[in-house]
Amino acid sequence: MSRYGFLVSPSHNRVYARSAPALALAELEAFGETVIDGGVQDAGITEIGGVPYVTFSAAELSGTEIRLLSNLSSLYALFAVEGDLLRPVARQPLDLFESDLLTIQKYAGKTNEDFTRLLLNVTALASDEPARLLTGDLRLLDPMCGRGTTLNQAVMYGMDASGIEIDPKDFDAYSAFFRTWLKNSRLKHRAETGTVRRQKATLGRRLQVALGASKELYREGSTIDVTVVNADTLRGGDFFRRGEFDLIVTDAPYGVQHGSRPHGGGNAGRLSRSPVDLLAAAVPVWQPLLRPGGALGISWNTHVAGREQLAEILEAHGFTVRDSAAYRGFEHRVDQAINRDIIVARKD
Known part of the structure; x- marks a missing residue:
């Protein structure tokens, strides 16, 4: 040894x-x-x-x-x-880009970048192919992506990243930030924002980006693809295919700076301070988007929901929760109102 x-x-x-x-x-x-x-x-x-x-x-x-x-x-x-x-x-980290992709954005409620990396790491490790963390070919979805901290960490690792965000201000802020960062970093890329329509109905707005870690990779068509839609997470199936993702990684509402609206899009429905109602409605929508053997990782505030409640929701929809000592070792205090923990599960 x-x-x-x-x-x-x-x-x-x-x-x-x-x-x-x-x-x-x-x-x-x-x-x-x-x-x-x-x-x-x-x-x-x-x-x-x-x-x-x-x-x-x-x-x-x-x-x-x-x-x-x-x-x-x-x-x-x-x-x-x-x-x-x-x-x-000698360290050999996966990071393809400068850390400013993660650190430039400053706003109230932003999740610590190191914690975001931890959450992504332990979720990838819980999948049926944990060593694929090194390959860069994992596809990640953050179904409540906010201003994109998790998406940016996935891009740092070379992963394709997709997100859903209901707040139009957060969608616009991320779109503006990411486009500016790409230009300032002088990375070859294509970026488009448009409206998603189906049968003459507007489903939401969508940002689509394809970027190259180098000019050569971009010319070869070897790009990192980022897609973000401004829509209700409960409509995720309208934008993404079944089995499209290897990982789902997200922060559940902490019940402090924002709540959740589990009973409809926009301002419809009752505002809940607990993520339990939201996850009970959302997990059945997210589950089909994850491939069998893929993993889901959620961080949440233990002051507003218990681990057993979340585990029950996940297990009822075909997930096996990781329950080893390591995966029970992530609970920590953020501030007086937030005690944060992680729950990770693999899709059976």
């Missing part, structure tokens, strides 16, 4: 930083359960030279395993622990 340690990223905001080591341990264990040969052992927080490291034992990591672990959401620098010495292990 070999011993390894990594520094937790110093870029976290103050509140998230308090939870980061425990979240890093849980995420590491999720990697160990799925893509690290023989798993990880003796994971914990170890002080080395007066600095806390997340440390663990494993069989000597292969090149593929180092590539996978390089994408841990909190990993800043990875080392092999050799006696009293630390030997740097």
Whole structure:
């Protein structure tokens, strides 16, 4: 067995930083359960030279395993622990673009970028092909995408990303931001915004983008495709095909800055502070869009809904909830009104 340690990223905001080591341990264990040969052992927080490291034992990591672990959401620098010495292990993260894609946007209620990466990672690991995290050919849907933090993280990984957002202001804000970022980054791309109609009825607006990670890839037609529709998530089947996605990753309404309207689009229906009603209505719509063996990951506020309630909804619609110690290790405090957790499940 070999011993390894990594520094937790110093870029976290103050509140998230308090939870980061425990979240890093849980995420590491999720990697160990799925893509690290023989798993990880003796994971914990170890002080080395007066600095806390997340440390663990494993069989000597292969090149593929180092590539996978390089994408841990909190990993800043990875080392092999050799006696009293630390030997740097070169990171090989998936990120195709500069981090400004994730960090430029600032607005009230934005989910922490590192947490978004964590949620995407552990959802991908729960699918029937977890190593595809490295391939860039996974297709992701965020059915309540807001201003696109999850979509942007998927693009960073080279994934095709689609989103649904009911708020026209958020749709417009994301469209403007993403187009501006593409131009400022001088990336070859096509971007179109139009209205989706069917049988003379307007279903919503749609942003479609095809971008190349390089000019050569763009010329070859090897593009990353991003699609966002401004519509009610309960109409997802009107815009996307059955089995189109490998991953569904989303933030459920936290019941603080916004609620949910589970009984109709626009301003119709009763405004609920709990995500339970919304998910009870939405999961049957999302489930057909996910391929068998694909995975769904949801973060939510435990103050307004219990884990058992969400698990019951998912299991009633053909999902198997991941319930290991690692997947129960993500609960953490955000502020006085939000205690956040993650639930992840695979489609049977």
